[in-house]
Amino acid sequence: MAPTLNLFLISTLIVTTTTLSYSRTTPPHTTLLNVSSTLHQAHQILTFTPNLLEHSTPTPTPTPSLSHIESSKSTLFLSLHLHPRETILNEHHPNYTTLLLARLARDSARVTSLNTKLQLALTNLSRSDLLPQDLSAPVSSGTAQGSGEYFSRLAVGNPPKPFFMVLDTGSDVNWLQCKPCSDCYQQSDPIYDPTASSSYNPLTCDAHQCQTLEMSACSRTQRCLYQVSYGDGSFTVGEFVTETVSFGSGSVNNVAIGCGHDNEGLFVGAAGLLGLGGGPLSLTSQIKASSFSYCLVDRDSGKSSTLDFNSPRPTDSVTAALIKNQKLDTFYYVQLTGFSVGGVSVPIPPETFAVDQSGAGGVIVDSGTAVTRLTTQAYEALRDAFRRLTRNLRPADSVALFDTCYDLSSLRSVRVPTVAIRFSGGGTWTLPAKNYLIPVDGAGTYCFAFAPTNSPLSIIGNVQQQGTRVTFDLSNSVVAFSPNKC
Ligand SMILES: *[C@@H]1O[C@H](CO)[C@@H](O)[C@H](O)[C@H]1NC(C)=O
Ligand SMILES: *[C@@H]1O[C@H](CO)[C@@H](O)[C@H](O)[C@H]1NC(C)=O
Numbered sequence: 001m002a003p004t005l006n007l008f009l010i011s012t013l014i015v016t017t018t019t020l021s022y023s024r025t026t027p028p029h030t031t032l033l034n035v036s037s038t039l040h041q042a043h044q045i046l047t048f049t050p051n052l053l054e055h056s057t058p059t060p061t062p063t064p065s066l067s068h069i070e071s072s073k074s075t076l077f078l079s080l081h082l083h084p085r086e087t088i089l090n091e092h093h094p095n096y097t098t099l100l101l102a103r104l105a106r107d108s109a110r111v112t113s114l115n116t117k118l119q120l121a122l123t124n125l126s127r128s129d130l131l132p133q134d135l136s137a138p139v140s141s142g143t144a145q146g147s148g149e150y151f152s153r154l155a156v157g158n159p160p161k162p163f164f165m166v167l168d169t170g171s172d173v174n175w176l177q178c179k180p181c182s183d184c185y186q187q188s189d190p191i192y193d194p195t196a197s198s199s200y201n202p203l204t205c206d207a208h209q210c211q212t213l214e215m216s217a218c219s220r221t222q223r224c225l226y227q228v229s230y231g232d233g234s235f236t237v238g239e240f241v242t243e244t245v246s247f248g249s250g251s252v253n254n255v256a257i258g259c260g261h262d263n264e265g266l267f268v269g270a271a272g273l274l275g276l277g278g279g280p281l282s283l284t285s286q287i288k289a290s291s292f293s294y295c296l297v298d299r300d301s302g303k304s305s306t307l308d309f310n311s312p313r314p315t316d317s318v319t320a321a322l323i324k325n326q327k328l329d330t331f332y333y334v335q336l337t338g339f340s341v342g343g344v345s346v347p348i349p350p351e352t353f354a355v356d357q358s359g360a361g362g363v364i365v366d367s368g369t370a371v372t373r374l375t376t377q378a379y380e381a382l383r384d385a386f387r388r389l390t391r392n393l394r395p396a397d398s399v400a401l402f403d404t405c406y407d408l409s410s411l412r413s414v415r416v417p418t419v420a421i422r423f424s425g426g427g428t429w430t431l432p433a434k435n436y437l438i439p440v441d442g443a444g445t446y447c448f449a450f451a452p453t454n455s456p457l458s459i460i461g462n463v464q465q466q467g468t469r470v471t472f473d474l475s476n477s478v479v480a481f482s483p484n485k486c
Protein backbone atom coordinates (compact mmCIF):
# COMPACT_ATOMS: atom_id res chain seq x y z
CA MET A 1 0.00 0.00 0.00
CA ALA A 2 2.63 2.53 1.12
CA PRO A 3 4.94 2.03 -1.91
CA THR A 4 2.03 2.53 -4.25
CA LEU A 5 1.02 5.71 -2.49
CA ASN A 6 4.60 7.01 -2.67
CA LEU A 7 4.79 6.29 -6.35
CA PHE A 8 1.51 8.05 -6.86
CA LEU A 9 2.76 11.07 -4.92
CA ILE A 10 6.02 11.17 -6.82
CA SER A 11 4.35 11.02 -10.18
CA THR A 12 1.93 13.74 -9.14
CA LEU A 13 4.86 15.89 -8.09
CA ILE A 14 6.66 15.32 -11.37
CA VAL A 15 3.56 16.20 -13.33
CA THR A 16 3.02 19.31 -11.21
CA THR A 17 6.60 20.52 -11.52
CA THR A 18 6.63 19.90 -15.23
CA THR A 19 3.37 21.73 -15.62
CA LEU A 20 4.60 24.69 -13.62
CA SER A 21 7.86 25.15 -15.46
CA TYR A 22 6.91 24.42 -18.99
CA SER A 23 3.23 24.46 -19.73
CA ARG A 24 2.87 28.23 -19.97
CA THR A 25 6.23 29.05 -21.51
CA THR A 26 7.96 27.72 -24.56
CA PRO A 27 11.11 25.71 -23.86
CA PRO A 28 14.29 27.80 -23.76
CA HIS A 29 15.99 28.37 -27.09
CA THR A 30 19.19 26.39 -27.32
CA THR A 31 22.13 26.16 -29.65
CA LEU A 32 24.83 23.55 -30.14
CA LEU A 33 28.27 23.83 -28.59
CA ASN A 34 30.61 21.51 -30.46
CA VAL A 35 32.92 20.42 -27.64
CA SER A 36 35.05 18.10 -29.78
CA SER A 37 35.85 20.69 -32.41
CA THR A 38 36.60 23.55 -30.00
CA LEU A 39 38.86 21.29 -27.93
CA HIS A 40 40.58 20.07 -31.06
CA GLN A 41 41.31 23.69 -32.05
CA ALA A 42 42.59 24.46 -28.56
CA HIS A 43 45.10 21.63 -28.89
CA GLN A 44 46.07 22.61 -32.41
CA ILE A 45 46.88 26.20 -31.54
CA LEU A 46 49.40 25.11 -28.90
CA THR A 47 51.54 23.46 -31.55
CA PHE A 48 50.78 25.92 -34.37
CA THR A 49 53.97 27.06 -36.08
CA PRO A 50 53.77 30.59 -37.42
CA ASN A 51 54.96 30.73 -40.99
CA LEU A 52 56.33 34.22 -41.30
CA LEU A 53 57.77 33.54 -44.74
CA GLU A 54 54.23 33.27 -45.98
CA HIS A 55 53.75 36.91 -45.00
CA SER A 56 57.15 38.26 -45.92
CA THR A 57 56.39 39.42 -49.45
CA PRO A 58 55.09 42.98 -49.57
CA THR A 59 51.36 42.59 -50.13
CA PRO A 60 50.74 45.97 -51.70
CA THR A 61 51.33 47.44 -55.08
CA PRO A 62 51.63 51.19 -54.49
CA THR A 63 49.00 52.22 -57.01
CA PRO A 64 46.59 53.92 -57.30
CA SER A 65 47.30 56.73 -54.92
CA LEU A 66 44.67 58.40 -52.78
CA SER A 67 46.84 61.33 -51.92
CA HIS A 68 44.60 63.90 -53.51
CA ILE A 69 41.47 63.14 -51.60
CA GLU A 70 40.61 66.30 -49.77
CA SER A 71 37.01 66.88 -48.80
CA SER A 72 35.15 63.98 -50.37
CA LYS A 73 34.92 60.63 -48.66
CA SER A 74 37.14 58.04 -50.19
CA THR A 75 35.34 55.18 -51.84
CA LEU A 76 38.22 53.03 -53.01
CA PHE A 77 37.99 49.58 -51.49
CA LEU A 78 41.10 48.82 -49.44
CA SER A 79 41.85 45.59 -47.67
CA LEU A 80 44.49 44.24 -45.31
CA HIS A 81 45.11 40.75 -43.98
CA LEU A 82 44.22 40.18 -40.37
CA HIS A 83 45.76 37.46 -38.22
CA PRO A 84 45.12 36.28 -34.67
CA ARG A 85 48.14 36.77 -32.44
CA GLU A 86 48.99 33.08 -32.03
CA THR A 87 49.39 32.62 -35.77
CA ILE A 88 52.12 35.29 -35.87
CA LEU A 89 54.06 34.92 -32.64
CA ASN A 90 55.82 31.84 -31.39
CA GLU A 91 55.11 32.01 -27.69
CA HIS A 92 55.43 28.35 -26.71
CA HIS A 93 52.83 27.82 -24.04
CA PRO A 94 53.23 24.47 -22.27
CA ASN A 95 49.47 23.96 -22.08
CA TYR A 96 46.21 25.70 -22.87
CA THR A 97 45.77 27.02 -19.33
CA THR A 98 48.96 29.09 -19.51
CA LEU A 99 47.93 30.37 -22.94
CA LEU A 100 44.53 31.41 -21.57
CA LEU A 101 46.01 33.06 -18.46
CA ALA A 102 48.43 35.06 -20.63
CA ARG A 103 45.50 36.22 -22.77
CA LEU A 104 43.52 37.20 -19.69
CA ALA A 105 46.44 39.13 -18.18
CA ARG A 106 46.78 41.13 -21.40
CA ASP A 107 43.05 41.61 -21.36
CA SER A 108 42.91 43.20 -17.93
CA ALA A 109 45.77 45.54 -18.89
CA ARG A 110 43.73 46.48 -21.93
CA VAL A 111 40.61 47.24 -19.91
CA THR A 112 42.64 49.36 -17.49
CA SER A 113 44.07 51.30 -20.37
CA LEU A 114 40.65 52.03 -21.94
CA ASN A 115 39.24 53.17 -18.60
CA THR A 116 42.23 55.43 -17.96
CA LYS A 117 41.78 57.02 -21.36
CA LEU A 118 38.12 57.73 -20.67
CA GLN A 119 38.78 59.05 -17.16
CA LEU A 120 41.36 61.46 -18.47
CA ALA A 121 38.89 62.75 -21.04
CA LEU A 122 36.12 63.16 -18.46
CA THR A 123 38.24 65.04 -15.93
CA ASN A 124 39.82 67.37 -18.50
CA LEU A 125 43.25 66.22 -17.41
CA SER A 126 45.76 65.78 -20.14
CA ARG A 127 48.07 62.82 -20.22
CA SER A 128 50.95 65.12 -19.42
CA ASP A 129 49.36 65.82 -16.03
CA LEU A 130 49.90 62.15 -15.25
CA LEU A 131 53.16 61.77 -17.01
CA PRO A 132 55.65 61.36 -14.18
CA GLN A 133 53.74 58.49 -12.57
CA ASP A 134 52.87 57.09 -15.94
CA LEU A 135 56.41 56.74 -17.09
CA SER A 136 57.78 55.42 -13.85
CA ALA A 137 54.95 52.93 -13.31
CA PRO A 138 56.06 49.38 -13.77
CA VAL A 139 54.56 47.83 -16.85
CA SER A 140 51.87 45.48 -15.63
CA SER A 141 52.15 41.76 -16.22
CA GLY A 142 49.79 41.76 -19.17
CA THR A 143 51.55 44.47 -21.05
CA ALA A 144 54.98 43.02 -20.47
CA GLN A 145 53.85 40.08 -22.57
CA GLY A 146 52.66 42.34 -25.31
CA SER A 147 49.09 43.32 -25.94
CA GLY A 148 47.05 43.02 -29.07
CA GLU A 149 45.12 39.96 -30.07
CA TYR A 150 44.78 40.64 -33.80
CA PHE A 151 47.48 41.89 -36.15
CA SER A 152 47.03 43.38 -39.58
CA ARG A 153 49.59 43.47 -42.33
CA LEU A 154 50.27 46.68 -44.17
CA ALA A 155 53.23 48.35 -45.82
CA VAL A 156 54.85 51.68 -45.03
CA GLY A 157 57.29 53.81 -47.00
CA ASN A 158 58.71 53.96 -50.47
CA PRO A 159 59.70 51.31 -51.40
CA PRO A 160 56.91 49.79 -49.26
CA LYS A 161 58.00 47.49 -46.43
CA PRO A 162 55.42 45.20 -44.81
CA PHE A 163 54.74 45.29 -41.07
CA PHE A 164 52.49 43.51 -38.60
CA MET A 165 50.49 46.14 -36.76
CA VAL A 166 48.13 45.69 -33.84
CA LEU A 167 44.58 46.54 -34.80
CA ASP A 168 43.13 48.98 -32.27
CA THR A 169 39.67 50.53 -32.30
CA GLY A 170 40.39 52.01 -28.85
CA SER A 171 43.04 54.54 -29.90
CA ASP A 172 43.82 56.91 -32.73
CA VAL A 173 47.53 57.59 -33.17
CA ASN A 174 49.27 55.24 -35.60
CA TRP A 175 52.89 54.45 -34.86
CA LEU A 176 55.75 52.16 -35.76
CA GLN A 177 58.92 51.28 -33.91
CA CYS A 178 61.54 53.31 -35.67
CA LYS A 179 65.30 53.38 -36.09
CA PRO A 180 67.40 54.57 -34.37
CA CYS A 181 65.93 52.88 -31.28
CA SER A 182 66.66 54.25 -27.88
CA ASP A 183 64.41 51.46 -26.61
CA CYS A 184 62.53 49.12 -28.91
CA TYR A 185 60.93 45.84 -27.91
CA GLN A 186 61.14 42.66 -29.96
CA GLN A 187 59.15 42.50 -33.16
CA SER A 188 58.85 39.91 -35.90
CA ASP A 189 59.57 42.23 -38.86
CA PRO A 190 62.80 44.23 -39.30
CA ILE A 191 62.42 47.63 -37.61
CA TYR A 192 61.30 50.45 -39.89
CA ASP A 193 64.20 52.58 -41.04
CA PRO A 194 63.28 56.13 -42.12
CA THR A 195 66.55 56.57 -43.98
CA ALA A 196 65.51 53.77 -46.34
CA SER A 197 62.23 55.45 -47.32
CA SER A 198 61.93 58.33 -49.79
CA SER A 199 58.39 59.16 -48.59
CA TYR A 200 59.36 59.78 -44.95
CA ASN A 201 58.57 63.37 -44.07
CA PRO A 202 58.90 64.86 -40.56
CA LEU A 203 56.07 67.18 -39.48
CA THR A 204 56.84 70.60 -38.08
CA CYS A 205 55.36 71.83 -34.80
CA ASP A 206 52.85 74.09 -36.52
CA ALA A 207 51.45 71.32 -38.72
CA HIS A 208 47.77 70.71 -37.92
CA GLN A 209 48.43 67.01 -37.28
CA CYS A 210 50.96 68.02 -34.63
CA GLN A 211 48.51 70.42 -33.02
CA THR A 212 45.85 67.71 -32.95
CA LEU A 213 48.00 65.40 -30.81
CA GLU A 214 47.01 65.06 -27.17
CA MET A 215 50.62 65.08 -26.14
CA SER A 216 53.24 66.73 -28.27
CA ALA A 217 56.42 68.71 -27.90
CA CYS A 218 58.69 70.65 -30.15
CA SER A 219 62.29 69.76 -30.84
CA ARG A 220 65.01 72.43 -31.08
CA THR A 221 64.75 72.09 -34.82
CA GLN A 222 60.96 72.72 -34.78
CA ARG A 223 60.11 69.11 -35.44
CA CYS A 224 56.96 67.59 -33.94
CA LEU A 225 57.51 65.07 -31.16
CA TYR A 226 54.64 62.83 -30.04
CA GLN A 227 53.96 60.66 -27.06
CA VAL A 228 51.18 58.18 -26.46
CA SER A 229 50.83 56.52 -23.07
CA TYR A 230 48.29 53.78 -22.70
CA GLY A 231 47.39 54.24 -19.05
CA ASP A 232 48.90 50.97 -17.91
CA GLY A 233 52.56 51.95 -17.87
CA SER A 234 53.23 51.40 -21.55
CA PHE A 235 54.02 54.16 -24.00
CA THR A 236 55.63 55.18 -27.29
CA VAL A 237 57.65 58.36 -27.89
CA GLY A 238 59.25 59.70 -31.04
CA GLU A 239 58.87 61.96 -34.04
CA PHE A 240 55.52 62.61 -35.68
CA VAL A 241 55.92 62.29 -39.44
CA THR A 242 54.00 61.56 -42.59
CA GLU A 243 54.50 58.45 -44.66
CA THR A 244 52.94 56.51 -47.49
CA VAL A 245 50.82 53.60 -46.31
CA SER A 246 50.07 50.82 -48.78
CA PHE A 247 47.17 48.40 -48.78
CA GLY A 248 46.61 45.46 -51.08
CA SER A 249 44.81 47.57 -53.65
CA GLY A 250 46.13 51.08 -53.20
CA SER A 251 48.25 53.44 -51.21
CA VAL A 252 47.69 56.67 -49.34
CA ASN A 253 50.34 59.39 -49.13
CA ASN A 254 50.98 61.70 -46.22
CA VAL A 255 49.45 59.64 -43.43
CA ALA A 256 50.53 61.06 -40.07
CA ILE A 257 52.26 58.35 -38.12
CA GLY A 258 54.53 58.18 -35.09
CA CYS A 259 58.11 57.12 -35.67
CA GLY A 260 58.67 55.64 -32.20
CA HIS A 261 62.22 55.64 -30.91
CA ASP A 262 61.29 54.67 -27.36
CA ASN A 263 58.53 52.08 -27.05
CA GLU A 264 57.80 50.18 -23.91
CA GLY A 265 55.28 47.74 -22.62
CA LEU A 266 52.49 47.01 -24.99
CA PHE A 267 52.46 45.35 -28.35
CA VAL A 268 55.47 43.03 -28.20
CA GLY A 269 55.71 41.16 -31.48
CA ALA A 270 53.98 43.79 -33.60
CA ALA A 271 55.92 46.52 -35.39
CA GLY A 272 53.44 49.11 -34.18
CA LEU A 273 49.82 50.03 -33.96
CA LEU A 274 47.06 50.88 -36.37
CA GLY A 275 44.71 53.35 -34.69
CA LEU A 276 41.17 52.79 -35.91
CA GLY A 277 39.37 54.98 -33.36
CA GLY A 278 36.97 57.80 -34.18
CA GLY A 279 39.43 60.67 -33.53
CA PRO A 280 40.97 62.83 -36.27
CA LEU A 281 44.39 61.15 -36.22
CA SER A 282 43.17 57.58 -36.69
CA LEU A 283 43.90 55.84 -39.96
CA THR A 284 40.18 55.67 -40.74
CA SER A 285 39.77 59.42 -40.27
CA GLN A 286 42.93 60.28 -42.18
CA ILE A 287 41.97 58.26 -45.23
CA LYS A 288 38.38 59.59 -44.88
CA ALA A 289 37.00 56.07 -44.92
CA SER A 290 33.23 55.93 -45.19
CA SER A 291 33.34 52.60 -43.35
CA PHE A 292 35.66 49.92 -42.14
CA SER A 293 35.03 46.34 -41.18
CA TYR A 294 36.93 43.45 -39.72
CA CYS A 295 36.25 39.84 -39.09
CA LEU A 296 38.03 38.35 -36.12
CA VAL A 297 38.52 34.67 -36.86
CA ASP A 298 38.39 32.28 -33.91
CA ARG A 299 41.62 32.98 -32.10
CA ASP A 300 42.46 29.29 -31.89
CA SER A 301 41.68 28.55 -35.52
CA GLY A 302 45.02 29.32 -37.18
CA LYS A 303 43.11 31.13 -39.94
CA SER A 304 43.28 34.70 -41.15
CA SER A 305 40.72 37.19 -42.37
CA THR A 306 40.58 40.79 -43.58
CA LEU A 307 40.33 44.36 -42.40
CA ASP A 308 38.47 46.28 -45.12
CA PHE A 309 37.93 49.99 -45.72
CA ASN A 310 35.05 51.47 -47.72
CA SER A 311 33.29 48.14 -48.10
CA PRO A 312 29.48 48.06 -48.14
CA ARG A 313 27.79 46.66 -45.05
CA PRO A 314 26.50 43.09 -45.54
CA THR A 315 22.74 43.13 -46.09
CA ASP A 316 21.84 40.39 -43.61
CA SER A 317 23.42 42.03 -40.61
CA VAL A 318 22.13 43.01 -37.19
CA THR A 319 22.53 46.75 -36.81
CA ALA A 320 23.00 49.10 -33.88
CA ALA A 321 23.14 52.88 -33.86
CA LEU A 322 26.72 54.14 -33.58
CA ILE A 323 26.84 56.80 -30.88
CA LYS A 324 29.51 59.37 -30.12
CA ASN A 325 30.56 60.43 -26.66
CA GLN A 326 30.93 64.24 -26.71
CA LYS A 327 33.80 63.95 -24.25
CA LEU A 328 35.86 61.43 -26.21
CA ASP A 329 35.67 60.88 -29.95
CA THR A 330 37.85 57.77 -30.03
CA PHE A 331 35.49 55.05 -28.80
CA TYR A 332 32.64 53.48 -30.77
CA TYR A 333 29.54 53.37 -28.59
CA VAL A 334 26.41 51.38 -29.38
CA GLN A 335 23.03 51.66 -27.74
CA LEU A 336 22.44 48.33 -26.11
CA THR A 337 19.06 47.62 -24.54
CA GLY A 338 19.81 44.30 -22.92
CA PHE A 339 20.38 40.58 -23.24
CA SER A 340 18.29 37.53 -23.70
CA VAL A 341 19.16 34.04 -22.54
CA GLY A 342 17.33 31.03 -23.90
CA GLY A 343 15.15 33.44 -25.87
CA VAL A 344 13.92 35.25 -22.75
CA SER A 345 14.83 38.82 -21.92
CA VAL A 346 17.09 39.27 -18.88
CA PRO A 347 15.74 41.90 -16.48
CA ILE A 348 18.36 44.67 -16.49
CA PRO A 349 17.40 48.36 -16.27
CA PRO A 350 18.20 49.85 -19.72
CA GLU A 351 19.87 52.93 -18.18
CA THR A 352 22.64 50.53 -17.10
CA PHE A 353 23.87 50.74 -20.71
CA ALA A 354 23.50 54.46 -21.38
CA VAL A 355 26.18 57.14 -21.53
CA ASP A 356 25.28 59.60 -18.77
CA GLN A 357 25.42 63.43 -18.75
CA SER A 358 29.02 63.44 -17.58
CA GLY A 359 30.12 61.16 -20.43
CA ALA A 360 30.59 58.11 -18.18
CA GLY A 361 29.05 54.71 -18.79
CA GLY A 362 27.76 53.37 -22.08
CA VAL A 363 28.82 50.37 -24.14
CA ILE A 364 31.69 50.36 -26.61
CA VAL A 365 32.61 47.82 -29.28
CA ASP A 366 36.33 47.13 -29.01
CA SER A 367 38.67 45.05 -31.13
CA GLY A 368 41.34 44.78 -28.44
CA THR A 369 39.40 43.67 -25.36
CA ALA A 370 38.84 39.92 -25.29
CA VAL A 371 36.12 39.22 -22.74
CA THR A 372 33.00 41.40 -22.70
CA ARG A 373 32.85 43.51 -19.54
CA LEU A 374 29.51 44.49 -18.01
CA THR A 375 28.68 46.50 -14.91
CA THR A 376 28.38 44.13 -11.95
CA GLN A 377 24.60 44.36 -11.77
CA ALA A 378 24.16 43.58 -15.47
CA TYR A 379 26.72 40.81 -15.38
CA GLU A 380 25.10 39.09 -12.41
CA ALA A 381 21.65 39.22 -14.00
CA LEU A 382 22.99 37.73 -17.24
CA ARG A 383 25.02 35.07 -15.46
CA ASP A 384 22.16 34.05 -13.17
CA ALA A 385 19.82 33.68 -16.14
CA PHE A 386 22.40 31.47 -17.84
CA ARG A 387 23.01 29.39 -14.71
CA ARG A 388 19.29 28.81 -14.23
CA LEU A 389 19.07 27.19 -17.66
CA THR A 390 22.25 25.12 -17.35
CA ARG A 391 21.50 23.14 -14.19
CA ASN A 392 21.78 20.00 -16.32
CA LEU A 393 25.50 20.64 -16.89
CA ARG A 394 28.18 19.54 -14.44
CA PRO A 395 29.61 22.63 -12.71
CA ALA A 396 33.37 23.22 -12.42
CA ASP A 397 35.52 25.55 -10.28
CA SER A 398 36.00 29.21 -11.21
CA VAL A 399 38.98 30.06 -13.41
CA ALA A 400 40.61 33.51 -13.19
CA LEU A 401 37.87 36.10 -13.77
CA PHE A 402 35.30 33.49 -14.78
CA ASP A 403 32.88 32.42 -12.06
CA THR A 404 30.60 30.19 -14.12
CA CYS A 405 32.35 27.11 -15.46
CA TYR A 406 31.32 23.63 -16.54
CA ASP A 407 32.97 20.27 -16.88
CA LEU A 408 32.04 19.15 -20.39
CA SER A 409 34.88 16.63 -20.64
CA SER A 410 32.53 13.68 -21.08
CA LEU A 411 30.58 15.29 -23.92
CA ARG A 412 31.26 15.60 -27.64
CA SER A 413 28.62 18.25 -28.09
CA VAL A 414 25.91 19.78 -25.96
CA ARG A 415 22.89 22.02 -26.40
CA VAL A 416 23.17 25.22 -24.36
CA PRO A 417 20.82 28.19 -23.94
CA THR A 418 21.19 30.90 -26.58
CA VAL A 419 22.67 34.24 -25.54
CA ALA A 420 21.73 37.31 -27.55
CA ILE A 421 22.57 41.00 -27.34
CA ARG A 422 19.73 43.42 -28.04
CA PHE A 423 20.16 46.88 -29.50
CA SER A 424 17.79 49.81 -29.58
CA GLY A 425 15.86 49.73 -32.81
CA GLY A 426 15.07 46.06 -32.33
CA GLY A 427 18.23 44.36 -33.58
CA THR A 428 19.05 41.11 -31.80
CA TRP A 429 22.49 39.62 -32.26
CA THR A 430 22.42 35.95 -31.31
CA LEU A 431 25.89 34.70 -30.46
CA PRO A 432 27.24 31.31 -31.49
CA ALA A 433 27.75 29.07 -28.43
CA LYS A 434 31.53 29.12 -28.85
CA ASN A 435 31.49 32.91 -28.40
CA TYR A 436 30.32 32.60 -24.79
CA LEU A 437 31.43 29.16 -23.64
CA ILE A 438 35.17 28.98 -24.11
CA PRO A 439 37.66 26.23 -23.25
CA VAL A 440 39.94 27.14 -20.37
CA ASP A 441 42.20 24.13 -19.93
CA GLY A 442 42.10 22.00 -23.05
CA ALA A 443 40.70 19.15 -20.90
CA GLY A 444 37.01 19.94 -21.26
CA THR A 445 36.41 22.74 -18.75
CA TYR A 446 34.48 25.60 -20.33
CA CYS A 447 33.60 28.95 -18.78
CA PHE A 448 30.91 31.51 -19.44
CA ALA A 449 33.02 34.21 -21.09
CA PHE A 450 31.56 37.45 -19.73
CA ALA A 451 32.96 39.36 -16.77
CA PRO A 452 31.91 42.09 -14.35
CA THR A 453 33.65 45.46 -14.13
CA ASN A 454 33.57 48.15 -11.44
CA SER A 455 33.72 50.83 -14.09
CA PRO A 456 30.43 52.14 -15.53
CA LEU A 457 31.89 51.59 -19.03
CA SER A 458 30.81 48.30 -20.63
CA ILE A 459 32.87 46.78 -23.43
CA ILE A 460 31.81 44.28 -26.10
CA GLY A 461 34.95 42.22 -26.49
CA ASN A 462 36.43 40.19 -29.30
CA VAL A 463 35.58 36.75 -27.86
CA GLN A 464 31.96 37.65 -28.47
CA GLN A 465 32.80 39.10 -31.91
CA GLN A 466 34.64 36.02 -33.19
CA GLY A 467 33.56 34.79 -36.59
CA THR A 468 31.41 37.89 -37.10
CA ARG A 469 32.11 40.66 -39.57
CA VAL A 470 31.77 43.89 -37.66
CA THR A 471 31.20 46.89 -39.92
CA PHE A 472 31.60 50.43 -38.63
CA ASP A 473 29.51 52.30 -41.16
CA LEU A 474 30.81 55.76 -40.34
CA SER A 475 28.80 57.62 -42.99
CA ASN A 476 25.51 56.28 -41.64
CA SER A 477 26.49 56.00 -37.95
CA VAL A 478 25.68 52.32 -37.75
CA VAL A 479 27.58 49.31 -36.43
CA ALA A 480 26.60 46.08 -38.15
CA PHE A 481 27.22 42.53 -37.00
CA SER A 482 27.15 39.83 -39.67
CA PRO A 483 27.62 36.25 -38.48
CA ASN A 484 29.74 33.91 -40.62
CA LYS A 485 31.21 36.60 -42.91
CA CYS A 486 34.92 36.10 -42.29
C1 LIG B 1 31.64 19.01 -34.47
O1 LIG B 1 32.65 19.47 -35.35
C2 LIG B 1 33.29 18.42 -36.04
C3 LIG B 1 34.47 19.02 -36.78
O2 LIG B 1 34.13 20.20 -37.42
C4 LIG B 1 32.27 17.76 -36.99
O3 LIG B 1 32.87 16.70 -37.70
C5 LIG B 1 31.12 17.23 -36.14
O4 LIG B 1 30.12 16.72 -37.00
C6 LIG B 1 30.54 18.34 -35.28
N1 LIG B 1 29.54 17.78 -34.38
C7 LIG B 1 28.29 18.16 -34.37
C8 LIG B 1 27.39 17.47 -33.38
O5 LIG B 1 27.87 19.05 -35.09
C1 LIG C 1 50.31 23.96 -17.34
O1 LIG C 1 51.66 24.40 -17.29
C2 LIG C 1 51.97 25.10 -16.09
C3 LIG C 1 53.37 25.67 -16.24
O2 LIG C 1 54.25 24.70 -16.73
C4 LIG C 1 51.81 24.14 -14.89
O3 LIG C 1 52.10 24.85 -13.71
C5 LIG C 1 50.37 23.65 -14.86
O4 LIG C 1 50.21 22.69 -13.82
C6 LIG C 1 50.00 23.01 -16.20
N1 LIG C 1 48.58 22.72 -16.17
C7 LIG C 1 48.08 21.59 -16.65
C8 LIG C 1 46.60 21.46 -16.59
O5 LIG C 1 48.76 20.71 -17.12
Ligand SMILES: *[C@@H]1O[C@H](CO)[C@@H](O)[C@H](O)[C@H]1NC(C)=O
Binds near residue numbers: 123124
Ligand atom coordinates in the same frame (compact mmCIF):
# COMPACT_ATOMS: atom_id res chain seq x y z
C1 LIG D 1 35.85 70.15 -18.76
O1 LIG D 1 35.92 71.26 -19.65
C2 LIG D 1 34.66 71.68 -20.16
C3 LIG D 1 34.88 72.81 -21.15
O2 LIG D 1 36.10 72.69 -21.77
C4 LIG D 1 33.75 72.11 -19.02
O3 LIG D 1 32.48 72.45 -19.53
C5 LIG D 1 33.60 70.94 -18.03
O4 LIG D 1 32.84 71.36 -16.92
C6 LIG D 1 34.96 70.46 -17.56
N1 LIG D 1 34.77 69.24 -16.76
C7 LIG D 1 35.39 69.05 -15.60
C8 LIG D 1 35.07 67.77 -14.91
O5 LIG D 1 36.18 69.84 -15.13
